[in-house]
Amino acid sequence: MSISKPYLLFLGDVKDELAAKTAHGVLDWRPEWCLGQITLPGCKAHTTLSEMSLTDATEAGAKTMVIGCVNAGGVLPDHWIETIVDALNHGLDIAAGLHIELGSIPAIAEAAAKNNRKLHDLRFTDLTFPTGKGDKRSGKRLLTVGTDCSVGKKYSALALQKGLADRNISSDFCATGQTGILIAERGVAIDSVVSDFISGAAEHISPATKDDHWDVIEGQGALHHPSFASVSLGLLHGSQPDAFVVCHEPTRSTMRGVSAPIPSIQDVIDLTIQLGRLTNPDIRCVGLAINTMMLSENHAKNLIEELGEAHKLPATDPVRFGTDPIIDHICAEFKLV
Amino acid sequence: MSISKPYLLFLGDVKDELAAKTAHGVLDWRPEWCLGQITLPGCKAHTTLSEMSLTDATEAGAKTMVIGCVNAGGVLPDHWIETIVDALNHGLDIAAGLHIELGSIPAIAEAAAKNNRKLHDLRFTDLTFPTGKGDKRSGKRLLTVGTDCSVGKKYSALALQKGLADRNISSDFCATGQTGILIAERGVAIDSVVSDFISGAAEHISPATKDDHWDVIEGQGALHHPSFASVSLGLLHGSQPDAFVVCHEPTRSTMRGVSAPIPSIQDVIDLTIQLGRLTNPDIRCVGLAINTMMLSENHAKNLIEELGEAHKLPATDPVRFGTDPIIDHICAEFKLV
Numbered sequence: 159m160s161i162s163k164p165y166l167l168f169l170g171d172v173k174d175e176l177a178a179k180t181a182h183g184v185l186d187w188r189p190e191w192c193l194g195q196i197t198l199p200g201c202k203a204h205t206t207l208s209e210m211s212l213t214d215a216t217e218a219g220a221k222t223m224v225i226g227c228v229n230a231g232g233v234l235p236d237h238w239i240e241t242i243v244d245a246l247n248h249g250l251d252i253a254a255g256l257h258i259e260l261g262s263i264p265a266i267a268e269a270a271a272k273n274n275r276k277l278h279d280l281r282f283t284d285l286t287f288p289t290g291k292g293d294k295r296s297g298k299r300l301l302t303v304g305t306d307c308s309v310g311k312k313y314s315a316l317a318l319q320k321g322l323a324d325r326n327i328s329s330d331f332c333a334t335g336q337t338g339i340l341i342a343e344r345g346v347a348i349d350s351v352v353s354d355f356i357s358g359a360a361e362h363i364s365p366a367t368k369d370d371h372w373d374v375i376e377g378q379g380a381l382h383h384p385s386f387a388s389v390s391l392g393l394l395h396g397s398q399p400d401a402f403v404v405c406h407e408p409t410r411s412t413m414r415g416v417s418a419p420i421p422s423i424q425d426v427i428d429l430t431i432q433l434g435r436l437t438n439p440d441i442r443c444v445g446l447a448i449n450t451m452m453l454s455e456n457h458a459k460n461l462i463e464e465l466g467e468a469h470k471l472p473a474t475d476p477v478r479f480g481t482d483p484i485i486d487h488i489c490a491e492f493k494l495v
Numbered sequence: 496m497s498i499s500k501p502y503l504l505f506l507g508d509v510k511d512e513l514a515a516k517t518a519h520g521v522l523d524w525r526p527e528w529c530l531g532q533i534t535l536p537g538c539k540a541h542t543t544l545s546e547m548s549l550t551d552a553t554e555a556g557a558k559t560m561v562i563g564c565v566n567a568g569g570v571l572p573d574h575w576i577e578t579i580v581d582a583l584n585h586g587l588d589i590a591a592g593l594h595i596e597l598g599s600i601p602a603i604a605e606a607a608a609k610n611n612r613k614l615h616d617l618r619f620t621d622l623t624f625p626t627g628k629g630d631k632r633s634g635k636r637l638l639t640v641g642t643d644c645s646v647g648k649k650y651s652a653l654a655l656q657k658g659l660a661d662r663n664i665s666s667d668f669c670a671t672g673q674t675g676i677l678i679a680e681r682g683v684a685i686d687s688v689v690s691d692f693i694s695g696a697a698e699h700i701s702p703a704t705k706d707d708h709w710d711v712i713e714g715q716g717a718l719h720h721p722s723f724a725s726v727s728l729g730l731l732h733g734s735q736p737d738a739f740v741v742c743h744e745p746t747r748s749t750m751r752g753v754s755a756p757i758p759s760i761q762d763v764i765d766l767t768i769q770l771g772r773l774t775n776p777d778i779r780c781v782g783l784a785i786n787t788m789m790l791s792e793n794h795a796k797n798l799i800e801e802l803g804e805a806h807k808l809p810a811t812d813p814v815r816f817g818t819d820p821i822i823d824h825i826c827a828e829f830k831l832v
Binding site for chain 2: 232257289290291292293348349350351352353354356357358382384385386387388389391392395415416417418433436437
């Protein structure tokens with residue numbers, strides 16, 4: 159996948175920071191690719207980049223406008239179309255992770271053709287998948303799972319893969335969502351796969367590999383989420399993880415977008431092991447990744463210590479405090495280095 | 496949905512009777528719509544209808560050739576295309592439940608256009624769905640679930656809905672697969688929905704209704720099947736069933752198409768209740784539907800009695816021995832009629 163850089167990050171007028179997680183993800187992990195942001199009136203999200211007009215951005219050398227925000231269901235609000243068309247008229251390509259193809263919107267298709275610009279639809283793949291087989295594959299796999307959607311599964315996977323690589327353990331980050339694909343420049347958006355093929359696509363994403371190689375697979379959804387548990391289960395079965403890390407954001411009261419309560423960390427550990435055993439009887443939890451962004455440093459450290467002791471597992475905030483406790487534990491459990 | 500009748504049922508050259516379950520389903524439940532069958536050399540499936548050439552069939556009045564067989568993954572073998580084109584040239588429409596649209600195959604698209612014939616793609620819908628919400632809806636729902644794929648979930652749902660209707664209990668059969676859609680002439684093929692929207696589509700299929708109305712929802716896949724558990728889970732969460740019936744075929748050794756073992760009926764009851772509680776805390780099992788097609792009548796009756804006693808639930812083969820035991824139990828449990 160080749161998307162022209164640098165990027166202008168479009169945040170629309172989303173109602174919270176989480177809705178702009180694509181923009182934040184690309185900026186946090188690939189800051190050298192990002193030039194500025196552009197928002198619409200009423201936008202409640204913002205990055206650390208300067209706000210730029212389309213004219214400023216193109217003059218500064220921007221090549222692609224990345225739609226850095228997404229709502230549940232991945233639809234494109236009508237009032238965003240004008241800015242996208244305008245960006246194409248300014249000579250920018252567009253990259254988006256929507257559930258509809260950009261080119262299916264006539265005004266966008268016309269503007270792209272007129273300006274000879276590229277439309278990158280990250281949620282669509284040219285690949286076709288067989289149905290999942292469930293047979294054990296060679297190599298090792300680690301999957302991040304969550305007590306909810308949008309709790310840090312992608313960041314934890316990226317950080318854990320970096321942690322393994324830092325110790326010279328052969329590993330890859332396997333992207334399963336549009337932001338991960340933008341960061342890794344490859345992968346499959348698992349929530350866009352036709353449901354008959356979810357586990358087959360997950361098997362494709364983390365194929366048989368060398369015995370000492372680790373695929374670190376970005377989790378999606380949450381097994382306890384009434385909207386997306388099926389995506390999470392297909393990914394779990396297809397990934398057949400040897401190890402998983404539970405990601406948790408401690409300040410939520412209900413699951414994102416619905417009225418269902420947040421499950422406990424122990425509930426998620428138990429259910430992941432119970433269901434994951436279908437394709438990997440040796441599946442085990444190797445750590446807790448606590449997203450402490452909303453907490454003070456002291457509060458964060460105390461909570462991490464408490465949760466780690468309660469579950470007898472290494473716990474950390476991978477972004478704030480690094481992944482060493484979990485990587486140490488993986489090395490011990492699997493006799494690495 | 497309007498498909499011209501009567502039908503000629505195409506069985507291809509499938510390797511077993513189960514692979515022709517669409518043909519069998521339509522013939523068993525809508526015999527008045529079916530005129531004959533057509534097979535390719537080597538076909539191991541057959542119906543009770545006469546084998547007909549395309550010429551014989553059209554002379555006898557056939558209007559649509561229904562692709563009555565399907566393989567895992569829903570692909571169209573290249574060597575079936577010639578017969579489909581030939582059928583179009585004989586003036587027949589085509590109905591199929593494949594994962595690719597008939598019109599995406601150039602030879603078929605050309606022949607359809609040339610002969611002004613219709614192509615019905617049962618697995619594709621014009622509807623779009625929101626993501627699932629998981630909120631409790633009014634009305635009652637019954638879902639059939641299985642110890643495996645292709646064990647009788649559709650037949651059981653059809654028979655149970657008929658059993659409810661026979662007692663003047665307001666009810667609908669809700670089709671979730673291509674054969675069910677052919678029988679009901681409406682529904683959504685849940686395994687063809689983009690995975691982000693499985694539970695949302697299931698919510699759409701069985702919407703809020705009157706308190707005393709029962710939607711009987713055709714199950715898909717199996718929660719213990721490594722290929723399709725995600726489809727089953729999304730359907731379970733979206734259906735939020737008040738009641739479910741476990742369908743079981745007692746002669747299998749491994750799950751269809753994979754090497755995973757068949758779970759026990761108790762495993763399926765327990766897991767369905769455990770996971771179904773997320774969207775309906777009152778979910779309960781109301782019976783066992785044992786597919787005894789492969790057994791003698793005596794053997795079948797003994798097994799049904801044994802399984803019913805072991806699980807303390809009404810058990811029957813809905814097709815062979817009727818649904819009365821299960822309907823009686825539902826009426827008692829939910830205080831109907």
